[in-house]
Structure formats: C-alpha cells, structure tokens
Amino acid sequence: MKKICALFMGLLLMFGLAACGNNQQTGNEGDMTANNQAGSQTSPNASEKGKTLVAYFSASGNTEAVASVIANKTSGELFKLEPAEAYSSDDLDWTKSTSRVNKEHENESERDIKLVSASVDNWDEYDTVFIGYPIWWGIAAWPVNEFVTANDFTGKTVIPFCTSASSGIGESGELLAKMAGTGNWQSGQRFRSSASDSDVTSWLDQLSY
DSSP states (O other): OHHHHHHHHHHHHHHHHHHHHHHHHHHHHHHHHHHHHHHHHTOTTSOOOOEEEEEEOOSSSHHHHHHHHHHHHHTOEEEEOOBSSOOOTTTTOTTSTTSHHHHHHHOGGGGOOOBSOOOOTTGGGEEEEEEEEEEETTEEOGGGHHHHHHSOOTTOEEEEEEEESSOOOTTHHHHHHHHHOOSEEOOOEEEETTOOHHHHHHHHHHOOO
C-alpha cells in the first residue's frame, strides 16, 4: 500500500512540474511578443523629418534679423543670398532716381541679379525652406529670383516671409511660387522692419508643416 501511495505522489509531482514548465514558456513567449511590438514602434528605420533651410536676401539687415530668429527656433540652417555685385547704401537709396534699385525697377531686364551662389549643399535633405526678402515696389526684392529659379522645390514645403516698413506681403509669395513652378508654397508673413523675436516666434508657433 505504501508503495502504491509513493508511486501516486511521484506521478502528481511530475505532472505539476510539467505544468509549471509550460506556463513559464508561454509567459516568455508573451514577453517576447510585447518586446517585438515595442521595438517596432521605435525602429531605427522609421522616417524622420528632414532639415529646415532659411534662405534670405537682406538689404539693410532687417530680413537677416528675422531669418536668424527663424533658424534659431526651428534648428534650421541659414543660407544668405549674396549678389555677386553687392549693393551699396547709394545703390539702395530709392529716393534717388539715378540709384541702382530705381534703374532696376524701371528696367525689368536689369533685375537679373547674379548671386555668389544659388545652390545649397545637400539640397535634397531639406524638407522645409523658408525664403526671406524685403519688399521692393510691392514685390519680393529681385535678388531672390535666381535662387527660386535655380532650385527644384518638388516635395518641399516653402514658406516665404518678408520685411517692410509699410507695404504688406501682397502677392510676392504667389509670384515666387509661379516663378519656381514646383513646391508646396504656403501663405507668407510680413514683418515690420524692427520685428521683435516674439513677433517671429508667435508666427512660427501657428505654422503647421
């Protein structure tokens, strides 16, 4: 009788150990599935947002100041549009009929301003491009034209901004978009000549791109 009881207890012990082993294995598989799912959410192959470029032409420093704030707030990279033949203060004096900007305004063929460089290194890495300029006679200052026509904005979000003492942004952004022929151009923003950092930041906070 004692032998039968011992045999019965041994069988119970073996079944109990087998059951524990199966439960433990199932639990490990469940953890592995959870870990795999978590890993898929943070996969290194997940697409990341591209970089931001802030290209600008500044005649008197006002547009450059705004561009610097934008670059700082968006972690963007600045790209200064520099005419190969730089404008002097006399060139920019629109009150003189003989000044360079007046002559260029009167004769559209003279607005083909060559830049030191219109091409950006690693252009394809930029998803968002801000383009800044002062307003000249109701339109974007023409030194930005070569940059707009020289680059392919396909697949990029393009956001114009300008500075002006009195004029609004008008159709300057639309005209540049037509000139470019590519890109997802958004409505632009005009800043006063002495725009504060908070003015620029408030505008950036409202953008969705």
